Amino acid sequence: MSGRKGHALPRLVPRLWAMIIKEFIQLKRDRLSLAMIVIIPLMELLLFGYAINMTPRHLPLAVLSADTSALARDFVAAVKQTGYFDIRGEVTSEARAKAMLRSGQVIAILRIPPGFGRKLRAGMRPQMLLATDATDPVTTSGAVAAVSALATRVFRRALRGPGADLLATPAPFELVVHKRYNPAGKTAINIVPGLIGVILTMTMLVFTGLAVTREVERGTMEALLATPLRPVEIMLGKIAPYIIAGFIQMAIIMGAGRLLFGVPLAGPAQVLLVFTLIFIAANLSLGYTISTIARNQLQAMQMSFFFFLPSILMSGFMFPFHGMPVWARFIGELLPLTHYLRIVRGIMLKGAGFADMAREGFALLIFMLVVMGIAVVRFRRTLD
Amino acid sequence: MSAQGRTEAAGWAIDAHNLRKSFGGREVVRGISLKVRRGEIYGFLGPNGSGKTTTIRMLCGLLTPSGGGGRCLGYDIVRESRMIRLHVGYMTQQFSLYSDLTVGENLAFVARVYGMARPVELAERTAREMGLGARLNQLAGTLSGGWKQRLALAACTLHDPQLLLLDEPTAGVDPKARRDFWDSIHALASRGVTVLVSTHYMDEAERCHELAYIYKGRILANGPVDRIVAQSGLAAFSISGGRGLDDLARHLAGLPQVESVTFRGDEMHVAGRAGKALADAVHAACKARRLTCTADAPTLEDVFIHFMEDRPKVCGGEAGA
Incomplete structure (x- = not known):
């Protein structure tokens, strides 16, 4: 058996070589396959290296504010500061905000209830609603975490002085997150x-x-x-x-x-x-x-x-x-x-x-x- | 051109002048002029690569000529190629129907493409007329060569075209199928259909009313078969008488005045430019070997071999139309 193998090998090599040479010549003439060899790894590299980001920033956000207090404005500014959201519009009606979320113009709505600033100062722990488009849960997860973390930090300066005790935990207000369209985040x-x-x-x-x-x-x-x-x-x-x-x-x-x-x-x-x-x-x-x-x-x-x-x-x-x-x-x-x-x-x-x-x-x-x-x-x- | 062109075109099914075609700088058709009368069977003869297919494709608008022009059925081959497509049946050299459709489905498809009424019925009727009735539900890909060719002919005649362009329709088909095929072509011609058929079989060329011999993109001779033979200026001899033919063949083939030597069983056919030189040489050689030598008529084959070898002389003189 081994003797036969030893006999076949020397003949196999030139035949194999013939095949390899032929394949290389054909590949050389086949521009598209050559392009695939070079372009596909480059494309993937560029996409994964530069284009794909699993914690996206600058998500479009609509603000529906029923409160004009300085505290409310501070909060919106702070949300923007995180870099996770870009404010696409300040809307005045719930219906308009929902339409923007439905059509995909924005990916989240921040709703500030009436009297937010007043209640905050009064220590009543008002609620703030962040409704997100959970049809793509990955997109918003990082942003939601960042905004949640704001709750304890954002009013540190504004509430200095008489309201300083409000800064003690728990946070001075409650951020309620609604995952719209896919509440379970499946x-x-x-x-x-x-x-x-x-x-x-x-x-x-x-x-x-x-x-x-x-x-x-x-x-x-x-x-x-x-x-x-x-x-x-x-x-x-x-x-x-x-x-x-x-x-x-x-x-x-x-x-x-x-x-x-x-x-x-x-x-x-x-x-x-x-x-x-x-x-x-x-x-x-x-x-x-x-x-x-x-x-x-x-x-x-x-x-x-x-x-x-x-x-x-x-x-x-x-x-x-x-x-x-x-x-x-x-x-x-x-x-x-x-x-x-x-x-x-x-x-x-x-x-x-x-x-x-x-x-x-x-x-x-x-x-x-x-x-x-x-x-x-x-x-x-x-x-x- | 319009009024005069139309009336002039009326008598000619094909009237092309000085057609040229180059592919990437290589000229494949080098000035072909062609006039085919309505109802005529016109043969296109020539070796492979002589430009037959390219010329046929230009005539039905599949290729744009690089030079020259012409009319098919009175329509300009460049500007009115759509009208030509409606009235011309083109049978490609390669089988070009769908092998994954049945005979009936292929024919019905073609009938619908040409907007024929009741395509399925027409397909069945045509198939029966062509002797394909029993194979209506057979996949076209499983047909034998002869049947494929009958199906292709059925497909290109289904819409009652006035002109048929057949590109080597009988290549690779057995003699019986070839004869049947030519019977069909003659039947179509008798109904007034003009047929342009390319071939490289000499016996088929002799079945045409007129023919043109194409070589390297030029027409070297054209006209009725007997006229082409007569005008060639060739003479031929038939030699018989047993042994010594082999030796004689070698001897004659070496002479400058002999152009072709062909064995036909126990006989030998010798052809060359007519004249005393040829006759003397042949007679002398036969006498020396005690062989019988009689005058024979030159064949079309002799003529074409003559053209191929003598090309420069012919080109300068009687070439083209």
């Missing part, structure tokens, strides 16, 4: 709607990503081009069947999410369906565009992967969107998944309606039209 509540978006992105891209390249590779494209079919007809014909596939996937995830994890559908189903339709069509058009650019099916898969990776990491699915620096958020805004995550979480968990989500839906629509436009222009009507 991650399943956050993940399940997001998964609809991620799975739709992945599968839709792959379905149409191969659509054109497959026809070119099998030689059927030449016959298709020789028919009176217009490029737009070919594109829409390729996209349409998969829209149904997308809705089936969505139904499966929502059904299982409800049965297994109790994920609700708080908002109007028809609005969710309309926006999901746009989202599915946007991803299918993107896949189709990729397949008009890719030269073969493998390239199309690689290009889809290039798009899929930032979608997962930079959309707010895996890591808090508000934790990313401005440049990363800008890239995030260009991804359809970012907008769809806001929509699907908003409607399913927060009960948002059409008006709350119209802006995000519009962004998806623009993305879809631009990408479709590129596909039609890129589509080669001839074999030149």
